[in-house]
Amino acid sequence: MLDLGRKILASQPFSVFLDAELTGLSPGNAELAIPIRPEFGQQHGFVHGGIISYAADNALTFAGGSVLGTAVVTSEFKINYLRPAKGDTLIVRASVVHHGKRQAVCRCDVFVLVSGNETPCAAAQGTIVRLSSPR
Amino acid sequence: MLDLGRKILASQPFSVFLDAELTGLSPGNAELAIPIRPEFGQQHGFVHGGIISYAADNALTFAGGSVLGTAVVTSEFKINYLRPAKGDTLIVRASVVHHGKRQAVCRCDVFVLVSGNETPCAAAQGTIVRLSSPR
Amino acid sequence: MLDLGRKILASQPFSVFLDAELTGLSPGNAELAIPIRPEFGQQHGFVHGGIISYAADNALTFAGGSVLGTAVVTSEFKINYLRPAKGDTLIVRASVVHHGKRQAVCRCDVFVLVSGNETPCAAAQGTIVRLSSPR
Amino acid sequence: MLDLGRKILASQPFSVFLDAELTGLSPGNAELAIPIRPEFGQQHGFVHGGIISYAADNALTFAGGSVLGTAVVTSEFKINYLRPAKGDTLIVRASVVHHGKRQAVCRCDVFVLVSGNETPCAAAQGTIVRLSSPR
Secondary structure (H helix, E strand, C coil): CHHHHHHHHHCCHHHHHCCCEEEEEECCEEEEEEECCHHHECCCCCECHHHHHHHHHHHHHHHHHHHHCCCEEEEEEEEEECCCCCCCEEEEEEEEEEECCCEEEEEEEEEEEECCEEEEEEEEEEEEEECCCCC | CHHHHHHHHHCCHHHHHCCCEEEEEECCEEEEEEECCHHHECCCCCECHHHHHHHHHHHHHHHHHHHHCCCEEEEEEEEEECCCCCCCEEEEEEEEEEECCCEEEEEEEEEEEECCEEEEEEEEEEEEEECCCCC | CHHHHHHHHHCCHHHHHCCCEEEEEECCEEEEEEECCHHHECCCCCECHHHHHHHHHHHHHHHHHHHHCCCEEEEEEEEEECCCCCCCEEEEEEEEEEECCCEEEEEEEEEEEECCEEEEEEEEEEEEEECCCCC | CHHHHHHHHHCCHHHHHCCCEEEEEECCEEEEEEECCHHHECCCCCECHHHHHHHHHHHHHHHHHHHHCCCEEEEEEEEEECCCCCCCEEEEEEEEEEECCCEEEEEEEEEEEECCEEEEEEEEEEEEEECCCCC
């Protein structure tokens, strides 16, 4: 399943552009890692919220896809930023809270890895839906 | 105010990296435009949700900052994707719904510009907070 | 359409229990009013957030139903409380941001009416979905 | 801490009106139970979303209050309804994801108890803030 997930991630130009890596994928769970680059910052020297929300969105999609199949998109999500992120790598762990045939409600936690220690920087929750037909 | 806003946007490495442009800023309102590049796609050929959520997050921050001052961050937001985005430019218009001294609740609408026509692709709502001290 | 809406509201025991009234319903828009009673308070003397969230949820559903048909439910929503509510009546105005055949994304604003003046007390955004079959 | 929490719940007229009971409260965690009454229904015979959102909102507030002190309110939250709720009792378990001095980000899961079995019916996430001064 992880191999298939990595092929899908590699087919997302934006994820390739940001060097995102799928580090885990099993039924109901997904983990993404994104090495932090200087160009990911905001004006105060921390990681821009936009890349954290990208990471959350994408991890939610992969978690949802792990139970719904590959033809899925994020329909909506909400994110709370917990504290400013600064460090080496963003790590997002997403899991399915509940799912039917058509949609999955998922949560994720975003951490920043600094010198081997993880600190939480965001928490998100959203809905992933199956595409009804090829787009 | 627009000039100051543009300086702040120019000091965000991630916004420079994505070529985001601040096209409007007045008390209570902000508008961002992001020319769509091939590297912003997802696997189905549409704009990746992650860049739409970046755009929404940042426009919300600028709208909040227009009434709270420059030292602000997005504390949380939620976004609904309305339909797949494909086109030339993402345009986000954000406005303040209500604010006090410390925080502002803002909304924004994201459009994709295709051959001169705007179609809505996402709607977001969130909280912008003033940083209590220099970081 | 308003008459049909009122019949539906009258068939919701919880809405009857709270004396909610549907004061407007047209394609894409809904308005609810709830006279504030002493038993709706929280510990600081203001209206409990729970009744504000009920009002927002229900107004979103009616707005969605105005374009999707009567067999709808709220799938998810988010609400920001803007300031403590104290007054005579809660008024919620909801409108459809975008809809397809199966779901509608809607927003609403909640006001409290005090001596004839409305002040905003909450803002919400959510997804209304059509039930696929009779339940 | 549970005794203090119960006093606070008993001072909320809306919670008394709905017969909500605080069944657990410890640093970082809160549990509410609400016996389901016929007047809590919606038009399809299930529990109205509005009472589920009340329960989620209030459980989030108690979880936040367990680490921030008693003078707290819910600032915002989002809720996903997972499936229609029918049964004997609503049970909500909330926990703190992260907190500072002024605010806490919390999550909760709502279950419906039917013949001794719990099934999940909603999931929520939100922000609880400390009131800066007596209101």
